[in-house]
Amino acid sequence: MWKGFRCRCPRCNNGKLFSSYLKVAQECPSCGQALHHHRADDAPPYFTMFIVGHLLVPLVFWVERVWKPDLSIHAALWLPSAILLTLWLLPMVKGAIVGLQWAIGMHGFGLSDEESSLVDPEALEQDGARFK
Numbered sequence: 001m002w003k004g005f006r007c008r009c010p011r012c013n014n015g016k017l018f019s020s021y022l023k024v025a026q027e028c029p030s031c032g033q034a035l036h037h038h039r040a041d042d043a044p045p046y047f048t049m050f051i052v053g054h055l056l057v058p059l060v061f062w063v064e065r066v067w068k069p070d071l072s073i074h075a076a077l078w079l080p081s082a083i084l085l086t087l088w089l090l091p092m093v094k095g096a097i098v099g100l101q102w103a104i105g106m107h108g109f110g111l112s113d114e115e116s117s118l119v120d121p122e123a124l125e126q127d128g129a130r131f132k
């Protein structure tokens with residue numbers, strides 16, 4: 001999970017996990033580990049909101065209690081903070097979820113390389129695992 005959190009391949013810790021901001025690469029560019037098996041789905045946004053909320057809400061209450069700023073100050077402070085923190089954490093949380101799925105062999109990660117090559121990644125994205 002830590003390797004995934006750092007947006008690295010969960011197997012070799014060298015290759016980049018993502019081919020773009022949130023798109024997981026089909027396979028690791030370094031070791032060739034198939035990564036298309038992941039089914040992170042809604043888990044990364046859920047956990048990211050959970051983390052961001054638990055970080056920011058206590059700060060909001062603390063700032064309100066200590067300084068009692070105007071609501072416009074709160075909005076100017078917390079809305080960008082929430083957006084930026086969410087955008088910063090989301091790939092890392094998604095990487096950690098993919099790393100967890102890899103570690104416990106979920107969704108085809110437990111297959112051998114030969115078996116893995118038989119899984120059609122496009123069919124997997126559409127409606128679950130299918131073999132070529």
Ligand SMILES: [Zn+2]
Nearest residue numbers: 009012028031
């Ligand atoms: Zn790798």
